[in-house]
Structure formats: structure tokens, C-alpha cells
Amino acid sequence: MIWLxxxxxxxxxxGVPGLFCSREGRGAxxxxxxxxxxxxxxxxxxxxxxxxxxxxxxxxxxxxLPGGRLALRLxxxxxxxxxxxxxxxxxxxIYGLRYWPQQEHPDNGRKLRLFYxxxxxxxxxxLTAQNSVLFLMGWEVMALSGYFLIxxxxxxxxxxxxxxxxxxxxxxGTLALFATFALLSQSSGSLMFPAAGSLPVAGSSLIFLFxxxxxxxxxxxxxLHVWLPxxxxxxxxxASALLSGVMIKTGIYGLVRLTSMFAEIPPWWGWTILLxxxxxxxxxxxxALAQHDIKRLLAYHSxxxxxxxxxxxxxxxxxxxxxxxxxxxxxxxxxxLHVANHGLFKSILFxxxxxxxxxxxxxEIDHYGGLLKRxxxxxxxxxxxxxxxxxxxxxxxxxxxxxxxxxAFLPLRETSSMLVLAVLAAPALALIGGLxxxxxxxxFGISFLGEPRSAAAAAAHEAPAAMLIPTxxxxxxxxxxxxxxxxxxxxxxxxxxHWSVASEAGLxxxxxxxxxWVSGCGWLLLLLVAVLSLWIFSRSRKVPREIxxxxxxxxxxxxxxxxxxxxxxxxxxxxxxxxxxxxxHGGKVGGLFPATTEFSSHTPDLVxxxxxxxxxxxxxxxxxxxxxSIQNGILALYLLYVALTVFTLLAFFAx
Amino acid sequence: xxxxxxxxxAILLIFAPLLLGIITKTKAWFAGRIGAPLLQxxxxxxxxxxxxxxxxxxxxxxxxLGPVIGLAVPLLASLLIPFGALPAPISxxxxxxxxxxxxxxxxxxxxxAALDTGSSFExxxxxxxVTFSCLAEPxxxxxxxxxxxxxxxxxxxxxxxxxxxxxxxSEAGASLGLIMVCLFVVLLLECSRIPFDDPNTHLELxxxxxxxxxxxxxxxxxxxxxxxxxxxxxxxxxxxxxxIPWNTGWWLxxxxxxxxxxxxxxxxxxxxxxxxxxxxxxxVPQVLIGTSLLSIFALVLVLR
Numbered sequence: 001m002i003w004l005x006x007x008x009x010x011x012x013x014x015g016v017p018g019l020f021c022s023r024e025g026r027g028a029x030x031x032x033x034x035x036x037x038x039x040x041x042x043x044x045x046x047x048x049x050x051x052x053x054x055x056x057x058x059x060x061x062x063x064x065l066p067g068g069r070l071a072l073r074l075x076x077x078x079x080x081x082x083x084x085x086x087x088x089x090x091x092x093x094i095y096g097l098r099y100w101p102q103q104e105h106p107d108n109g110r111k112l113r114l115f116y117x118x119x120x121x122x123x124x125x126x127l128t129a130q131n132s133v134l135f136l137m138g139w140e141v142m143a144l145s146g147y148f149l150i151x152x153x154x155x156x157x158x159x160x161x162x163x164x165x166x167x168x169x170x171x172x173g174t175l176a177l178f179a180t181f182a183l184l185s186q187s188s189g190s191l192m193f194p195a196a197g198s199l200p201v202a203g204s205s206l207i208f209l210f211x212x213x214x215x216x217x218x219x220x221x222x223x224l225h226v227w228l229p230x231x232x233x234x235x236x237x238x239a240s241a242l243l244s245g246v247m248i249k250t251g252i253y254g255l256v257r258l259t260s261m262f263a264e265i266p267p268w269w270g271w272t273i274l275l276x277x278x279x280x281x282x283x284x285x286x287x288a289l290a291q292h293d294i295k296r297l298l299a300y301h302s303x304x305x306x307x308x309x310x311x312x313x314x315x316x317x318x319x320x321x322x323x324x325x326x327x328x329x330x331x332x333x334x335x336x337l338h339v340a341n342h343g344l345f346k347s348i349l350f351x352x353x354x355x356x357x358x359x360x361x362x363x364e365i366d367h368y369g370g371l372l373k374r375x376x377x378x379x380x381x382x383x384x385x386x387x388x389x390x391x392x393x394x395x396x397x398x399x400x401x402x403x404x405x406x407x408a409f410l411p412l413r414e415t416s417s418m419l420v421l422a423v424l425a426a427p428a429l430a431l432i433g434g435l436x437x438x439x440x441x442x443x444f445g446i447s448f449l450g451e452p453r454s455a456a457a458a459a460a461h462e463a464p465a466a467m468l469i470p471t472x473x474x475x476x477x478x479x480x481x482x483x484x485x486x487x488x489x490x491x492x493x494x495x496x497x498h499w500s501v502a503s504e505a506g507l508x509x510x511x512x513x514x515x516x517w518v519s520g521c522g523w524l525l526l527l528l529v530a531v532l533s534l535w536i537f538s539r540s541r542k543v544p545r546e547i548x549x550x551x552x553x554x555x556x557x558x559x560x561x562x563x564x565x566x567x568x569x570x571x572x573x574x575x576x577x578x579x580x581x582x583x584x585h586g587g588k589v590g591g592l593f594p595a596t597t598e599f600s601s602h603t604p605d606l607v608x609x610x611x612x613x614x615x616x617x618x619x620x621x622x623x624x625x626x627x628x629s630i631q632n633g634i635l636a637l638y639l640l641y642v643a644l645t646v647f648t649l650l651a652f653f654a655x
Numbered sequence: 656x657x658x659x660x661x662x663x664x665a666i667l668l669i670f671a672p673l674l675l676g677i678i679t680k681t682k683a684w685f686a687g688r689i690g691a692p693l694l695q696x697x698x699x700x701x702x703x704x705x706x707x708x709x710x711x712x713x714x715x716x717x718x719x720l721g722p723v724i725g726l727a728v729p730l731l732a733s734l735l736i737p738f739g740a741l742p743a744p745i746s747x748x749x750x751x752x753x754x755x756x757x758x759x760x761x762x763x764x765x766x767x768a769a770l771d772t773g774s775s776f777e778x779x780x781x782x783x784x785v786t787f788s789c790l791a792e793p794x795x796x797x798x799x800x801x802x803x804x805x806x807x808x809x810x811x812x813x814x815x816x817x818x819x820x821x822x823x824x825s826e827a828g829a830s831l832g833l834i835m836v837c838l839f840v841v842l843l844l845e846c847s848r849i850p851f852d853d854p855n856t857h858l859e860l861x862x863x864x865x866x867x868x869x870x871x872x873x874x875x876x877x878x879x880x881x882x883x884x885x886x887x888x889x890x891x892x893x894x895x896x897x898x899i900p901w902n903t904g905w906w907l908x909x910x911x912x913x914x915x916x917x918x919x920x921x922x923x924x925x926x927x928x929x930x931x932x933x934x935x936x937x938x939v940p941q942v943l944i945g946t947s948l949l950s951i952f953a954l955v956l957v958l959r
Contacts, residue, residue: 370773372715383717392760393753405752412804420958423800427793430755434789437759441785445770445778451713510748517747521731525757528727529720536719536875540708549711549772549870563770563778571786575940 001059003046004074004128010039011089012121015114023106029097032113036093036120040086043124047082050074051491058130067191071130076494077260078127080336081253084343085127085246087477089120091347091470092238098466099354100236112152116239119145123246127253132181132191139177139250143170143218146247149239150231162230165608169227173217180210180258194261197501201264208269211258219251221310222280225303226608229291232299233363237354240295241347244302249339252309256335259317260499267321267418274314278428281307283606285435286576289442290603292565293363294353297443298346301389304432305342308401309335311425315407320500322419327410328500329507333492334403337481341388341396344478348385351471352378355463356447360456365446365565369453374460377468379448384475386440388482391433394522396481402518405429406511435572442568451559483522485515566601573603581610660734660744662906667733670914671888672696672881674921678848681925696884703877711870713773721768722871722878728761729885736811738892739913740902746812751799754811755792758845761882762788769867780866783936787851787863790943791841797950798834798841804957805831815893819900826956833953835897840946842894842924846887849928851939891920 014035018028050057056075063070074082093116102109119142126138147170151163181191184207188194213224220228228248232240255273259265284303291297312335319327355378356371357363372379388395408426411419452458462468481488493506507515551557573582580603587599604610630637676693683690692698710718734745735754743750766781802814805822823831844851847864854865868879895916903909934942 370713372717387760387763390759390763391756392763393756398753398756401756402749402752406749406809409800409803409809412800413807423954426800427796430792430796431789433756433759434785434792437763438785438789441763441766441770441781445767445781449715449717449767449771450773514747514749517745517750518753521735521745521750521753525727525731525760528730529723532723532727532878533720536723536878537716539874540710540719543708543710545710545712545714547709547711549713549774551774552776557774559773561775562773563775563782568778568782571782572789575786575790 001046001057001072001074003042003049004057004072004124005059007039007041007043007046008121008124010035010042011124012039012117014039014093014117015110016117018102018110018113021110023110024103026102029102029109029113032117033093033097036117037090039121040090043082043086046074047079047086051076051079051494063131065133067133067185068131069192070134071192072125072128072134073130074128076491076498077256077336078253080340080491080495081127081249082124084249084340085120085123087474088242088245088343088347091351091474092116092242094470095238095351095354095467096236098464099238099358108152108154111148112236112239115145115148116242119149119242119247123250126250130193132185132193135193136174136177136181140174142247142250143174146170146231146243149243150235152236152239153234156234158230159234162227162234166227166231169217169224173214173224176210176214176217177254180207180214183207183210184258184261188261193257196260196498197263199262201262201266204262205266207258211255212272215251215254215258216276217251218254219248219306219310220280220303221251221276221306222283222303223607223611225280225284226605226612228303229287229296229299229605230608232302232350233293233295237295237350237357240298240354241350244299244350245343245347248302248306249343252306252313252335252339255313256332256499259313259320260501263501265317265320267318270314270317270319270321272314273310273317274422274425277307277310277312277314278425279307280304280310281428281432282435283579285432285439286572286580287603287606289435289439289569289576290573290580290582292365294356294365294443294447295350295363297365297439298349298353301349301436301439302342302346304436305338305346305389308404308429308432309338309342311429312336312338312400312404312407315404315422315425316499318411318419318422319407322414322417324410324419325500326508327407329493329496330403330407330410330511332496332499333489333507334400334407336492336495337403337488338397338400341400341478341481344474344481345385345388345395345397348381348471348474348478349389351467351474352382352385355467355471356382356460358463358467359460360454362454362456365443367454368447368457369559369562370449370451371457371460372448374452374457375448375462377472378463381468381471381475382448383444384478386444388478390437390440392437393518394479394482394525396478396485399482399485399515399518401429401433403507403511438572439569442565446563446565446568450562453559453562453564483519483526485519486512489515570601573601579606581606656744659742662910663734663738663741663744664730666738666741666910666914667730667885667888670917671884672700674887674891674917675884677918677921678925678928681922682929685926685929696880700877700881703880704874706873708875709872711772714771714870717764718768718771718870719875721764721771722875722882724764725761725882726878726885728757729882729889732757733885733889733892736889736892737815737896738910739896739899739916740909741906741913743810743812746810748809750810751803751814755795755799758886759788759792761886765867768871772870774870776866777869780863780869783863784867787844787939787943790940790947791844794837794943794947794950795841797947797954798837801830801834801950801953801957804954815896815900817900817902819897823900830953830956831897833949833956835894837946837950837953838890838894838897840942842887842890843927844943845890846883848924850931850934850942853933888917891917895920 014032021028059072061070122138122141129135217224288300315331388397391397391401411422582603675696769777769781852863
């Protein structure tokens with residue numbers, strides 16, 4: 001346990017020495033990176049020691065604050081959330097050395113590193129906290145450091161706005177969490193977390209609803225995702241990777257941990273989460289398709305993946321309600337593995353998107369093009385991440401989605417219960433997968449393939465090794481999980497057993513055997529592709545590439561004539577127009593010799609821009625009316641109010 | 656096991672190009688022509704094999720990865736499905752998901768290879784391919800759900816087992832009929848046949864698959880062609896097994912029955928191509944959503 005505490009201290013304080021160093025010096029950032037790496041090494045040591053020694057270590061100290069003891073516990077459930085956290089934090093901090101060097105960003109480099117360390121340390125603390133107060137402290141430090149990470153470039157107006165929306169959202173969520181933990185302590189009698197499966201179900205509905213709101217806000221379940229796209233787009237890329245890959249998972253952790261405390265789970269909990277997961281998944285990916293800012297697009301994909309994770313969690317909860325241990329195991333294993341997987345491939349995508357932004361100087365996908373020739377390594381890394389996030393074999397995304405699919409097929413065995421409706425999760429997941437594939441074909445194809453669409457893209461340069469190597473390490477872990485999934489099953493089994501309070505719960509042997517087959521098929525696929533590629537590449541090696549793409553007879557093709565990100569998504573966006581309501585401006589041509597015309601399309605956020613902003617604007621308008629007509633600063637009117645009140649009171653008492 | 660694998664691959668690799676020949680012959684017969692010889696696809700493949708490559712200067716290695724994965728995926732996927740009564744060489748619980756997602760992988764790289772040329776023409780094809788396929792994906796899953804419910808297993812080998820005979824005779828027969836229609840639509844779409852796509856005209860603005868592979872040449876184009884016929888055979892095998900669920904007990908007659916079924920399927924595709932016109936593009940999603948509704952209906956029937 002001492003390792004974990006050391007790790008927390010080292011990571012949290014990594015940015016502090018930098019505060020005392022000069023604004024232009026290089027030493028402080030290297031020191032911060034070193035401290036972070038040392039801290040993650042300590043943390044990894046703590047997790048592996050805990051897993052080797054039966055899966056659980058405890059730190060329990062007396063505490064002078066009211067509300068229980070200072071208790072930290074490292075159990076398999078926390079370990080699954082901690083492992084990707086350590087990886088992403090370490091890789092992001094190396095990446096930051098070249099992506100956000102102090103010399104190029106003297107104004108905000110120190111701030112970025114300070115809060116990068118703080119948020120990482122706070123997340124480790126809250127993932128291991130066994131006390132509500134400690135958990136909420138970690139939660140608040142994480143939320144506030146998140147705000148400062150998002151507003152790193154606070155001289156930009158849109159960054160400040162994204163920060164404000166995030167701050168409002170996260171504090172609304174925290175408010176709900178205060179209520180959750182207050183009710184929880186009433187139910188269990190202390191502020192310490194109750195043991196798994198110990199709470200009675202009576203009076204739990206309100207706890208669940210508050211927790212769903214608070215944790216769902218952090219996780220970004222639709223319709224609570226309003227803060228997410230803007231915030232992840234505004235932060236520097238390695239901070240976005242941390243926020244999107246790891247921070248939003250603390251919401252999922254909260255839900256998983258909270259539901260593990262109850263002895264019985266009412267069926268409606270599972271149904272609610274399953275439904276929210278389906279909606280978030282489908283709408284999240286549809287909204288992502290409609291974006292042309294690469295970081296906003298990736299942020300919406302986080303909403304989608306949170307939806308997939310919620311589908312798994314919903315199935316697991318239904319398994320608890322209907323007493324199907326197999327469904328619990330498959331749903332929860334899929335959910336937890338997808339948490340780790342999404343942390344890995346989303347970080348790859350954000351980090352390589354950072355390299356692209358660094359090279360081209362724009363976040364617009366339509367300003368890229370042909371980057372694969374200029375950034376070959378970034379291209380390979382991005383392609384790996386894109387295939388993984390689309391859930392395609394032989395990468396890790398497929399393994400977790402495969403587990404959730406198996407879970408979704410299980411209720412088919414039921415003969416006469418509502419549970420059979422849960423099979424609808426499978427086609428929903430298929431639709432999400434198909435749309436995600438379309439979206440990543442679009443991003444990869446438009447940015448990396450074809451001809452450069454701007455002068456900056458034509459002059460782009462490859463990212464330095466300090467940015468490529470950490471991203472590559474994350475990709476290696478993705479490939480490892482995809483090709484050798486059985487190495488992770490013991491950990492998943494321990495977590496499932498921990499969550500569902502059944503000592504021998506876990507994935508059935510049949511599933512494990514099948515996982516072995518899946519990995520075998522993955523290897524076979526790689527082998528086939530390798531043999532065929534070797535043959536065709538060696539045969540075509542000497543062929544010159546000196547002619548242009550055939551333009552169907554047209555002699556003067558230009559890069560501007562290529563398909564753009566918007567035109568690629570147009571077909572699907574139009575199919576989803578009932579929920580997206582994209583805005584289209586211009587594009588009408590008239591006459592035999594039409595003049596120059598412009599066309600632009602834009603898809604605002606469904607909840608924020610369509611619902612919340614108009615609603616709050618109406619409220620503001622109402623208050624403005626009140627202010628101008630009633631409380632407008634004219635003294636005579638105020639005197640009139642006083643007189644009227646006196647008259648009313650007199651009249652009242654006269655009767 | 657090993658013999659089974661060899662037999663499986665031999666049937667697939669040898670007979671797949673024949674299907675295209677039968678379709679073309681049927682269409683020619685309907686039009687009152689003699690048509691290309693039955694073995695034309697084999698000649699085409701041999702011709703493409705000998706040819707050289709032509710590459711645009713825009714393209715990268717992704718351009719060649721498209722054909723490679725387009726050929727590797729149907730090869731691997733064919734090992735997961737039974738060919739008629741011949742059991743699948745690789746079978747495990749949950750292989751149906753792998754089967755569906757493998758085709759997703761090939762779609763990803765085919766579309767990426769199309770975008771690699773930088774031609775807006777191929778961009779159009781890529782968009783249509785990914786759009787239509789993602790609409791067909793739920794249909795496929797609903798069909799698999801129906802079959803899983805009827806068989807109780809989760810491997811394609813169990814799904815297409817002998818119990819289908821009794822299922823056809825029971826109340827579930829109606830559902831099986833519906834999902835056969837759905838799978839046929841998916842087959843026509845995935846193999847880019849009329850009414851979703853017209854494989855004959857390369858240069859119409861309405862094409863899907865053919866424009867995506869417009870810039871490929873020589874052996875790479877041969878790989879695409881071969882991959883496409885393998886895919887048709889693999890998807891067709893599902894339909895054939897659904898329609899002919901009997902086991903004869905002797906591998907030679909099983910194989911013959913399976914191949915006869917495939918030939919009939921090819922003739923049916925040819926007939927559909929001859930008597931139907933290609934759908935207008937905005938109609939295609941409507942047809943696909945309609946098919947999804949049919950498959951949902953089939954699922955409701957068996958869940959009742």
C-alpha cells in the first residue's frame with residue numbers, strides 16, 4: 001500500500017517544482033515528467049502486488065476530520081480502472097514534453113503541468129477511497145483541475161466558454177453526489193463505504209437516481225453530455241486524452257461501485273441504464289459523424305463509447321435482478337474491459353490528433369488530406385486507433401464488444417419474462433458499430449489519404465519521437481489485448497466476483513475457450529494479411545507512381561474536388577435528420593452560368609444548443625423583463641412599492 | 656479436421672468464380688443473348704494475374720491493403736460457416752459476431768483504399784458502401800437472433816444445424832421464411848447486385864462497389880474480384896443451408912447438394928437482376944429499413 005500512497009504523492013506534486021522555476025527553462029518539465037513516471041511506476045507496482053496477493057490491500061488510518069477513517073482500498077474493481085489510468089498518464093506526460101514545451105508556452109505550461117498532476121493524483125485517490133468524504137474530496141479536486149486543464153488557453157473566448165459550461169455541469173453533478181452520499185450514509189449508518197452486497201434495497205431508488213445524475217453527468221451519458229464536446233475540444237491534446245480516456249470513466253466507476261453495495265438490484269435500474277446506453281451510443285456516434293472538428297468528433301465518440309459501456313453495465317445489472325450469473329459475468333466483464341480499451345484507443349486517437357494539429361495548425365478535418373505521406377508513423381498509429389475504436393478484429397475493441405454481444409444474446413434462452421427484450425442491445429450495438437466504422441473511415445480517409453487540402457497540410461512534418469513513442473506504446477497494449485485476451489480474464493473474473501458478491505462468479509469456461517479461439521482467429525487473420533501483403537507489395541514494388549488519379553476524362557482535377565468530411569457524412573446525417581437537425585446555409589445555384597456560391601453545414605449539439613441554451617435564454621429574458629419593469633433603479637417606483645405595501649397591509653388589518 | 660479444412664477451402668476456392676458465370680449466363684439467357692462463357696470469371700482472373708500494376712501518384716500503401724483484406728476476410732470467414740451439411744472447420748461459441756465484424760474490417764479497408772485515390776468519384780462509392788452496410792447490419796443481427804433462439808447455441812455451426820428441418824415444420828417456419836428474404840436482401844446488397852448496385856456499369860454516378868475499385872489494376876484488381884466472389888459464396892452458403900437443411904450422411908453427396916443449392920441461388924440472383932431495375936439511391940435506405948422491420952417481425956414471431 002505504501003507504493004500506492006507514494007505514487008499518489010509523486011504524481012500529484014509532479015507539477016509543483018515547476019512553479020519555482022523560470023518561465024522559459026526546460027528543467028522543470030523534465031523533472032515533472034520524471035516524477036510522473038516514477039509515480040506511475042510506484043502505482044503499477046502497487047496494483048501488481050495487490051493482484052498477486054489475493055487482489056486486495058487496505059490502508060486504514062485514523063482521521064481527525066469528522067466522518068470515519070482515512071481508508072484506501074485497492075481491489076480488482078479499482079485495479080481495472082487504475083491500470084489504463086497509469087498508462088495514459090505516463091504516456092501523456094512524455095508526449096507533453098514535445099507537444100506543449102515550456103519554451104513555446106511560457107504563459108500556461110506550468111499551469112498545465114501542475115493541474116495534469118493534480119487531476120491524475122485525485123483520480124487515483126477517488127478510485128481507491130473507501131470513505132465518502134475522501135471520495136468527494138478527490139472528486140472535487142479532479143473536477144476543478146479538469147476545469148484548469150480545459151482552460152489552459154484561456155485567452156481564447158471559446159475555450160473560456162467551454163470551461164464555464166464544464167464548471168456548471170460538473171458542479172450540478174457534484175450537488176447530486178452530495179445528496180447520494182448523504183442518503184447512503186443514512187442507509188448504512190456511517191460515511192464509510194459499506195461492504196459489497198450489504199445494503200438493503202429499501203429506500204435505494206432515490207440514491208440510485210441521484211447517483212445516475214451525478215455520475216452520468218461526469219460520464220457523459222446523453223442527455224447529460226452537454227459539457228463534453230466543447231471541453232474535450234478545448235483542452236491540449238494530451239489533456240484531452242486524459243479527460244476523455246480516463247476522467248469520464250470515474251463516472252462509470254461511481255455507478256459500478258455504488259451498485260455493488262446493494263444486496264438486490266431492482267430491475268428498473270438495469271433497464272434505465274440499458275436504455276440510456278443505447279441512446280447515448282446511437283446518438284453519440286450520429287453526432288460524431290456530423291462533426292468536422294477532429295477533437296469535437298473524438299469527444300462525441302466518447303459519448304458513444306460510454307453508451308457501449310453502459311449497455312454492458314445495464315446487462316450486468318439485469319443479470320443481478322433476474323439472478324443470471326452468466327449474464328452478470330459477460331455484461332460486467334464487457335463493460336470493464338471496454339472501460340480500459342476505450343481509455344487506450346481514445347488516448348491514441350487524441351494523441352495522434354494532437355500530432356496532426358501540431359503539424360497543420362488546424363482542427364478542421366477538411367484542412368488536412370494526404371497526411372499519410374507526410375506523417376507516416378502518426379498515420380499508422382491513428383489507423384490502429386481507428387480500427388480499434390470501430391470494434392473490428394483483431395484489436396481490443398472487438399474483444400469487449402464481443403463479450404457484451406454474448407451477454408445480449410443470453411436472454412434469448414428465457415422463455416417468458418420481460419428480460420427477453422434485452423436482446424435489442426445486440427442490434428443497437430451493431431448499428432453503433434456500423435456508424436462508428438463509417439465515421440472513422442471518414443476521419444482517416446479525409447485526413448490521411450488523398451491530396452493535401454491546404455498549403456499547411458502539404459507542408460506538414462512528422463511528429464518527433466517523443467510524441468510518437470508513447471502513442472505507439474498505447475497501440476501495443478491495444479494489440480496485446482486484442483490478440484491475447486485470455487491474459488486479462490483472471491483480473492476480469494476477480495472483479496466480477498467482487499462486484500456480484502458471488503465467490504465463484506466469473507466468465508464460464510466455455511467463454512474462455514471461445515476467447516482463445518477469437519485470439520486464434522486474430523492471429524490467423526494477421527498471418528493471412530501478412531502473406532498476401534508480402535506477395536502483392538513485393539510484386540508491385542518497382543511500379544512507378546507517376547500518373548494522376550483517373551478523373552473520368554477530366555484533365556484538370558484539383559485537391560478541392562475531393563470528397564470532404566461534410567460530403568462524406570451527408571448521406572448518413574440526412575438519414576438521422578430527425579434527431580440531428582443539421583443547419584445548412586447556401587448551396588443553391590441558379591441559371592445557366594451560375595455565379596460563385598457558398599455552402600456550409602453545421603450540426604449544433606442536440607441538448608446544449610437546442611434545449612438548454614434556448615431555455616436558459618428564455619429564463620434570462622424573463623428576469624431581464626422583471627428587472628427593467630420592477631427593479632429598475634428608479635427611486636420613485638421603489639417609494640411607490642413601499643406606499644403600496646403599507647396600503648395593502650393597512651387594508652388587510654382594517655378588515 | 657484437416658480433411659474437412661482442405662475440402663472446405665477447395666470447394667470455396669474452386670467453385671466460387673463459377674457463381675458469377677451462372678449469373679451472367681442467366682442474364683444473357685433472359686436477354687436472348689448467348690452471353691459470356693460460364694468460365695469467364697476464371698479467364699478474367701487469369702488475365703488479371705498476368706497483368707502489371709498502374710498506380711496513381713496520390714496513392715499510398717493503404718491502396719493495396721484494401722484488396723489484401725478484401726481477400727483475406729472472406730477466406731477466414733468461410734472457415735466459420737458450414738457449407739451445407741459439411742461442418743465449419745472452426746467453430747466456437749460466439750463466432751457469429753466475429754463473422755459479422757470480419758466483414759466490417761474488409762469494408763473499412765475497401766472504403767479507405769477508395770479514398771486513397773483522392774478522386775471524388777470513389778469518395779461517393781465509399782460513402783454509399785459504408786452507409787448502406789451500416790443500415791444492413793441490424794438486419795443481419797436480427798436474423799442471427801432468430802436463429803439463435805431456434806437453435807439455442809451461439810456458434811454458426813449450431814445455428815445452421817439439422818434442427819432447422821423441425822423448425823421449418825413448426826410455427827417458426829414463418830420466421831425462417833422472413834429471415835431468408837432478409838438475408839437475400841443483405842446478400843444482394845453486400846455483393847453489390849441489382850437492385851442496390853449495378854455491377855455492369857463502371858461509370859454511372861449511381862454505382863457503389865464498382866466505382867470504389869475503379870483505380871485498381873492487375874493482380875490487385877484480381878484480388879478484389881476474387882474476394883468479391885468468395886464473399887458471395889460465403890453469404891450465399893448461409894441462405895443455401897437455411898433452404899436445404901438436410902444431411903445426406905456422405906460428404907460427396909453433401910457437397911454436391913450444397914453446390915447445387917448455390918447454383919440455384921445464382922440463377923435466382925440472375926433472374927432478379929434481369930427482371931428488376933436498379934433502385935433510385937434515396938430508395939435504398941428505405942428498402943433496407945423495411946428489411947430491418949421484416950427481421951424484427953420475424954424475431955417477434957419466435958419470441959412470442
